[in-house]
Amino acid sequence: MLSVLSNRTYRNLFAAQVVALVGTGLATVALGLLAWDLAGGDAGRVLGTALAIKMVAYVTLSPVAQAFADRVPRRTLLVTLNVIRAAVAAALPFVTEVWQIYGLIFLLQAASAGFTPAFQATIPDVLPDEEDYTKALSLSRLAYDLESLLSPMLAAALLTVVSFPLLFGGTVIGFVASALLVLSVTLPWPKPDTRHDVWARVTRGTRIYLATPRLRALLALSFSVAAVGAMVIVNTVVLVRQDLDLTDEALALTLAAFGAGSMVAALGLPRLLAKRNDRRVMLIGAAGMTLALAAMGATGGLYGLQWSWLLAAWFLVGIGYSATTTPSGRLLRRSGHAEDRPALFAVQFSLSHACFLITYPLAGWLQAAHGSVTAMLILAVLSAMGLVAGMLLWPRHDAVEIAHSHHGLPPDHPHIVGGGRHSHTYVIDDLHQRWP
Template identity: 45%
Template structure:
């Protein structure tokens, strides 16, 4: 039995599919632009391109952490359709300008602008979907669909970029990515999206989103679980190449396969969500995901074979999907509709910060101690995160109230 009431509004599936199509187009266009940006960085900075890309990714993480809650606060009263269309157009403009830059600082400025727009776009998308799909099963399926699309984007976008480079110049590839955002804007412009309830006090709204995330009894388990997801995912993203090509002395293709298996595990977890959410509460699924990640990391200390690593990476991907994807469903039911966007933004920001902490920990530990010890340290951290979530999280969440 669901602990929170669910809206019985009719919803608008046609608008949802237009919104989702625009969301996917924007994701793919972002992936293509990232590949083109790597080529551009090499043309401008030469052998220092790696430092340029690393700095750009750091700027991207900072923009996500700071930009999402601020954008949600200052833009929460703006009707979502013109807001999201405008953000797509701004992103298209940033990509259009990239091929014309001549200095590294210009790349950083455009990446920051682009990422700020993405940080505002994603919470607005997340806050719109529950209104378009009020049925719990349809909404659970939409969460799975978004997770699968996100994982597939990581694999498909580089292939699309490679195909575009066979036929187009660098500027042409950027223009193709820009066209994706323009088409996304057209799709969203044709959808009927809910109008948010105006809220006063932008800075107060920022803090209100985080306050609700950390103090609402039904959501208290989300922040520690996000830290566990960040630690486990970072171990995969940062140290796969070291393990595969260093310890196992395998070729680059084996690294790509290992990362692909991690993605497949995440896709499997996402596809399993709709039926699982009909049988178990979010809390149980998310804690199970946290335990799965911690267990896989612990077993990693004994991974001597490449096949074993593949199995562990699939388990971590599965656990990460279970531990994070249901969060949007929980926020939807635990928070009043007028606060959805700010709480989604706080969750988005906290998740990005958790990934940043995980990247730093996995990279620093892997470089200073053995990878076996890194596995063990991150396993303890992930287990502690899951344990803290279980302690802070009541087994039966209350009905939504203003905390």
């Protein structure tokens, strides 16, 4: 897997991702302490609102940002957005009112809504070979998992020698370092789209996405991921601290079990995807995490919640979660031309976060109103619904090259010269607006 780091451009981009993630992790801890400092007992409400603002920014702004992104060289865009994020992080220690947190969080996440999809869409252009790109996806998944495990520990270590506002300084350093690493390489810049107006560019990614069967299936599986992930992210603290009456250390270990499962899957995926197609791997991953959550809910209802079972269930959920989400970049890569990939990545970024925008509050409400066991079972049912939809929407034989005809083109059109029926890699574009 590490052989892909021999590519200097990708190596620097991966390093840029890692340092930005570390900075973001420090900011997450510091933001919680800042909310407590300003709002006391209402800190949870403040953080919940900030999370909702983050999701709204991701869902609404990402496709719009990508519609204009091709007007700017990609390296310039990524560096500028990192500088904006650094400036916002630098301002956070100086806030004195809760509304100021909300405004700055919106600016920070608006910049991230432009940065993340553009960054993700750059990687397949830098690594055109599918095997190399698969390794890059697994490395990216590992980076996210390690960040979730290591950033809190790094923040805890720093807090022994500095006060929490200085953690935002680490965030600034992370974003600035990320900008410098991006600046150190030359990035491909797909030709700007001059054929379509602004509205067409804003909606183009969504139209391509929803017209492609494998991507409609990806949306269904993203809902499964959001249903199971919301249970882990929102309710693990309640499961461990309230239902099981365990310590903070137990909470950390429980979350680590989920992260460990995700990392195990990420390490094995490049080899697995070389032998099995994406459809099988992603559907099995979604089925595995759904069954693990359902089994945890069923055994908890019958025999009471047990920590050892929860650790095992969260480890299996982590494996399924990673197996379902990590290959998604491969589907996006093969479903559009290079100039359309940023729009496709932006739509996936937006729609997947829209799923979490539904399941985050639902998971919290179900647990508070009906208890953890009921929440697990209902969310497992919702995940199963997404899984079934994904199976039905994704053709079993998902060929890359498809034989087709064009009935609306003149006989002398360059695309069909030499024969009306022909075969090539099929993606939705101006000449192919419907799936055959």
